Amino acid sequence: KADDGYRLWLKYDPLQDASKRASYSKSINSVYASQESSTISAAVEELQMGLKGLLGKNITLVKSMDSKRGNIVLKIENNEKLSEEGYRIFSQNGNFYISSKSEKGLLYGSYEFLRQVQTLQDLSKINIESNPKIKLRLLNHWDNPNGTIERGYAGASLWKWHELPYVIDPRYKDYARANASIGINGTVLNNVNASARFMTAEYLEKVEALAKVFRPYQIKVFLSVRFSAPRNVGGLPTADPLDPQVRQWWKDKAKEIYSIIPDFGGFVVKANSEGEPGPQDYNRTHVDGANMLAEALEPFNGIVMWRAFVYKADPNGDRTKEAYYEFKPFDGQFHKNVIVQVKNGPLDFQPREPFHPLFGAMPQTPLMMEFQLTQEYLGFATHLVYEAPMFKEVLDADTYAKGKGSTVAKVIDGSLHNYRFSAICGVANTGSDRNWTGHPIGQVNWYTLGRLAWDYSLSSEQIAEEWIKMTLTTQPKAVATIKDMMLKSREVMVNYMTPLGLHHLMGEGIHYGPQPWLDKSGRPDWTSTYYHRADTIGLGFNRSATGSNAVGLYAPEIQAVWGSEENCPLEFLLWFHHVRWDKKLPTGKSLWDELCFRYYGGAEEVKKMQEQWIPIKPFIDKEIFTDVLGRLQIQHREAVWWRDACVLYFQTFSKKPIPEPLEKPK
Ligand code: GCU
Numbered sequence: 001k002a003d004d005g006y007r008l009w010l011k012y013d014p015l016q017d018a019s020k021r022a023s024y025s026k027s028i029n030s031v032y033a034s035q036e037s038s039t040i041s042a043a044v045e046e047l048q049m050g051l052k053g054l055l056g057k058n059i060t061l062v063k064s065m066d067s068k069r070g071n072i073v074l075k076i077e078n079n080e081k082l083s084e085e086g087y088r089i090f091s092q093n094g095n096f097y098i099s100s101k102s103e104k105g106l107l108y109g110s111y112e113f114l115r116q117v118q119t120l121q122d123l124s125k126i127n128i129e130s131n132p133k134i135k136l137r138l139l140n141h142w143d144n145p146n147g148t149i150e151r152g153y154a155g156a157s158l159w160k161w162h163e164l165p166y167v168i169d170p171r172y173k174d175y176a177r178a179n180a181s182i183g184i185n186g187t188v189l190n191n192v193n194a195s196a197r198f199m200t201a202e203y204l205e206k207v208e209a210l211a212k213v214f215r216p217y218q219i220k221v222f223l224s225v226r227f228s229a230p231r232n233v234g235g236l237p238t239a240d241p242l243d244p245q246v247r248q249w250w251k252d253k254a255k256e257i258y259s260i261i262p263d264f265g266g267f268v269v270k271a272n273s274e275g276e277p278g279p280q281d282y283n284r285t286h287v288d289g290a291n292m293l294a295e296a297l298e299p300f301n302g303i304v305m306w307r308a309f310v311y312k313a314d315p316n317g318d319r320t321k322e323a324y325y326e327f328k329p330f331d332g333q334f335h336k337n338v339i340v341q342v343k344n345g346p347l348d349f350q351p352r353e354p355f356h357p358l359f360g361a362m363p364q365t366p367l368m369m370e371f372q373l374t375q376e377y378l379g380f381a382t383h384l385v386y387e388a389p390m391f392k393e394v395l396d397a398d399t400y401a402k403g404k405g406s407t408v409a410k411v412i413d414g415s416l417h418n419y420r421f422s423a424i425c426g427v428a429n430t431g432s433d434r435n436w437t438g439h440p441i442g443q444v445n446w447y448t449l450g451r452l453a454w455d456y457s458l459s460s461e462q463i464a465e466e467w468i469k470m471t472l473t474t475q476p477k478a479v480a481t482i483k484d485m486m487l488k489s490r491e492v493m494v495n496y497m498t499p500l501g502l503h504h505l506m507g508e509g510i511h512y513g514p515q516p517w518l519d520k521s522g523r524p525d526w527t528s529t530y531y532h533r534a535d536t537i538g539l540g541f542n543r544s545a546t547g548s549n550a551v552g553l554y555a556p557e558i559q560a561v562w563g564s565e566e567n568c569p570l571e572f573l574l575w576f577h578h579v580r581w582d583k584k585l586p587t588g589k590s591l592w593d594e595l596c597f598r599y600y601g602g603a604e605e606v607k608k609m610q611e612q613w614i615p616i617k618p619f620i621d622k623e624i625f626t627d628v629l630g631r632l633q634i635q636h637r638e639a640v641w642w643r644d645a646c647v648l649y650f651q652t653f654s655k656k657p658i659p660e661p662l663e664k665p666k
Helices: 018-027 038-055 103-118 171-181 201-217 244-260 286-300 319-330 388-395 408-412 440-454 460-471 476-497 556-562 570-576 591-619 622-654
Strands: 030-033 071-076 087-092 095-100 127-130 136-140 186-188 220-225 266-269 303-307 338-343 367-372 423-427
Touching: 018 038, 030 038, 038 071, 038 103, 038 171, 038 201, 071 103, 087 103, 095 103, 103 127, 103 171, 103 460, 136 440, 171 201, 171 440, 201 220, 201 244, 244 286, 266 286, 286 303, 286 319, 286 338, 338 423, 367 388, 367 408, 388 408, 388 440, 388 460, 388 476, 423 440, 440 460, 440 622, 460 476, 476 591, 476 622, 591 622
Parallel strands: 030 071, 071 095, 136 186, 136 423, 186 220, 220 266, 266 303, 303 338, 338 367, 367 423
Antiparallel strands: 087 095, 087 127
């Protein structure tokens, strides 16, 4: 059957490995659930559909345990080692048990069982116990009511607002299945640059129609809210968070929302950022704004995710310090159902950034992680970039907030500072394209978010291998090749776009392609020259103690490394330092030569990736093979474009020749 990528990692094509298939078929006959609920039905349906596809065999739902053995038993039971969503899978007397404290764990356990089969694991002694490390695991859609997606590269929005609530696209259910299969338990449906329309009864009914589809899959809906909604759609003259009428408006609105969507999750708020309205418009603070909304949602157990993506337009300042200064002073003052949503790095989803200095700096305020799955600065949906190594680099980074081992992951899972709750989200890369993400391999970034949110100790390699086997092929050589391409892809991209700690050299506004010469824009900190600071002496933004001292926002242990030009790892060198062109680096090359070698090496590696892809042909679907091949061609052309644009531009400052044996751009 031709595969166009629609079925994602839930493809369920017959297992290629005949002996594995035969052995699974022999040991699995039926499914039995000790209780009934819409979630348990969803789990059973998935098991039946999945196993039918994989094994070519009908798995019947039985009303009592079949004495013939080979039952998959879904069972709610009290197990102290499991959290509410956790599960245990084990085999006993020829039957397989999926057990959990709640229907949630049964759902997640069922998907795990299928994953075991899809990735050809040995089921005979299966014994898995698993709990999610982070409580709220969300996608953030930057989707607009008119169907467009901010920074979306895979077609239009999945949500057909003009048809809802009357027409329910079957795709909504497939979306829910995909998310449930990787443990995602919430979705923010609309853009952070939010339309106030979502606060109208008309739209809330549409939102409920989606919530209804997602409910059996344990996915809660959330909305981004426009802070000025009381003015925009409420008819009030102000949105001042300390105004009693405004506060009442939000309380009434919360009541209305929950009367329509009883399990509504809460709000995401982008306030006083990039022109969006917020409490500062009324000389109030982030705390005033967030707490007002939090108090309105509190009676219904809703939460507020208040974003920390704020920065001022100061040509002499350092944008990467702004959020820290705006938020750190408020530590401990946010209401108990507020969580502050922080992007992984202090700038904006660059190919490489150091972790955000707020992580570890707000022990009394739960902080959550915002990753970006959609490749805004990463070549859109045309470049192959596997993001797991990038996410892991941040999660594994040590903040030293409570001494060695205080990783960012331990901040956001709540364990380091004993936060009241924990959350992580990814800005979705999905759209109406048949294959959901445009680039067929972009699917893995969605998959990764869910898997890492559940268990950030999984390696990039394991996640890649699972996804390849479930989605593309189980042929060992092909798996190894695709995995190799994926694992190196992020570093390759960094090299041809922004090596050695460079950042934000992308085309103005669109953020695609190189434009290092950009020196004028709507704001000084939207230009490239603001960030790279190239001059005749050298290159890079001095954020050390002799410069903006952004490095001073990190723990002393980190300052000692990143703050010193000698000790700073090369990947962050030009992020923190302005380095002389002729400075000898630990690689033995001068800065200029190293820069050239990285740009050339990156572009060369894409060429190699193209060559690696060709022999994969017999082992994967033709349509996907051809699609990826074409995208790799674009990626190579564009890697060369990046290389030539940046090298030639920086050369006007360095005045040095392109080192041998690299060839001059033609
Ligand atoms: C980036 C992106 C914007 C987005 C913003 C945000 O700046 O370019 O489109 O709105 O991030 O995260 O709010």
